[in-house]
Amino acid sequence: MLEIKNFSMQIKDRILISDLNLTLNKKDKLGIIGEEGNGKSSLLKGILGLADYGIIKGNINTHGNKIGYLEQSINEKDLEKEVHEYLFKDDNDYYNKISDFYKYISKFKLTDKILKQTMKELSGGEKIKISIIKLLLEDSDILFLDEPTNDIDLDALEWLENFIKNTEKIVVFVSHDETLLSKTANMILHIEQIKKKSEPRHTLLKTDYNSYINLRLNKIEKETQIAINEKRNHNKKEEKLRRIMEKVEYRQRTITRSDPHGGQLLKKKMHSLKSQERKLENEKLTEIPDVEESINIFFDEIKMPKNKVVLKLEIPELKIQNRVLSKNIRLEIIGSKHICIIGNNGVGKTTLIKEIYNNLKTREDIKVGYMPQNYDEILNQYETVLSYISVDQSKEKITESRMLLGNMNFTKEEMTGKIENLSGGTKAKLFLMKLVIDKCNVLILDEPTRNLSPLSNPVIRKILKNFTGTIISVSHDRKYIDEVADTIYTLSANGLTKQK
Secondary structure, rough: EEEEEEEEEEOOOOEEEEEEEEEEOOOOOOEEEOOOOOOOOHHHHHHHOOOOOOEEEEEEEEOOOOOOEHHHHHHHHHOOEEEEHHOOOOOOHHHHHHHHHHHHHHHOOHHHHHHHHEEHOOOOOHHHHHHHHHHHOOOOOEEEEEOOOOOHHHHHHHHHHHHHOOOOEEEEOOOOOOHHHHHHOOOEEEEEEEEHHHHHEEEEEOOOHHHHHHHHHHHHHHHHHHHHHHHHHHHHHHHHHHHHHHHHHHHHHHHHOOHHHHHHHHHHHHHHHHHHHHHHHHHHOOOOOOOOOOOOOOOOOOOOOOOEEEEEEEEEEEEEOEEEEEEEEEEEOOOOOEEEEOOOOOHHHHHEEEEEEEHHHOOOOOOOOEOOOOHHHHHHEEEEOOHOOOOOOHHHHHHHHHHHHOOOOOOOHHHHHEEEOHHHHHHHHHHHHHHOOOOOOOEEEEEOOOOOOOOOOOHHHHHHHOOOOOEEEOOOOOHHHHHOOOOOEEEEEOOEEOOO
């Protein structure tokens, strides 16, 4: 059992969550959702007592259960370690856990050769797989997972889904993956920032993800309609009362002094009408639900000629350092295709997408936009959001940039603050905003939806689906692959194979 009572967390002057009360029992799978930057990762750290920032209040009772934690990213110190050192404390630990280790690497389609590699040499997906294996080897009673599906391939993702769904352990997880949420969560905690991100609100419901989303939408729609109807009827009452009062006022002005009785009657009538007016003014109406505003961006119409050769690539050997990842890669893209490259972790998808970007970035006949898997590759060159969004720092351009960032739900503090303080999801939205502003007609995207919330993702997928230029992407997001890609290639050691 895990009990959380009266839990509140505040960072600087922003309250992330207030008075959270939660009890989790065996087999409970709590999915935590919320828009980018709302503090989901901070909430996990706060509950676990790992946040060395902010003001945290409340009581956490684990009832003696051991907690395991999968962080969203591996710290710099651990990246320097060999996989063997990262997984095992000492030789005795190794011998106690070796049989389970081989069981897990088999399920994740890894080999024991990986033990001699350093963590920083691994692909993004391999890092996550090794981190998950480390967590499983610790055999904890309660699991806290922060974006566990980031970068892992489809086979590993399905294995992880089945594990979360079928384990008797309590699992608390943050995820952007709607499919994972739909298949595994039996409780939902939705954290929001309402009233222009000035006030926190959370909703806790013991139900599955799809039911929660439908209940939420139906509730918002119903309350909105009730509020509109009440306001309409209220306005009608006010208008009717106003017309009556105007007639009484007119009669009061025109009544003669020879009719004092009539004057008294009119005075009583006005007194009664004033009383009705006060009641109307104090009438409590249902308010239109205050919800976080949805993302509001779109690409301009892009005219990409049907016969335009966007890419013609031949790579005899795809390498990272001296390691050959794949051979005989051939890829030709003509016109406004939406390409997605899939494949197992470590096969070289990110390396290939970088090669494609380097091949295209100097072309003058196309405008290329690039979203890397590691955002800091590019963002570390910039200090603030506005300096990245626009090279032109004129007053007019800054005003335009602020308006567009507002459409992506950036707060004033985020717009003018340092990029390094942004969450992963907010950085992802920043990249997408840059692609729109730069009017790119070729988008090169490495896991574009990996850090976006499940509430933002449907909007982003629709925007990319409707993009009339060319998209060359890598993704493990099943909904992205189904909805955005019109052509799918699988990358293996033997090159690219077209799937559809």
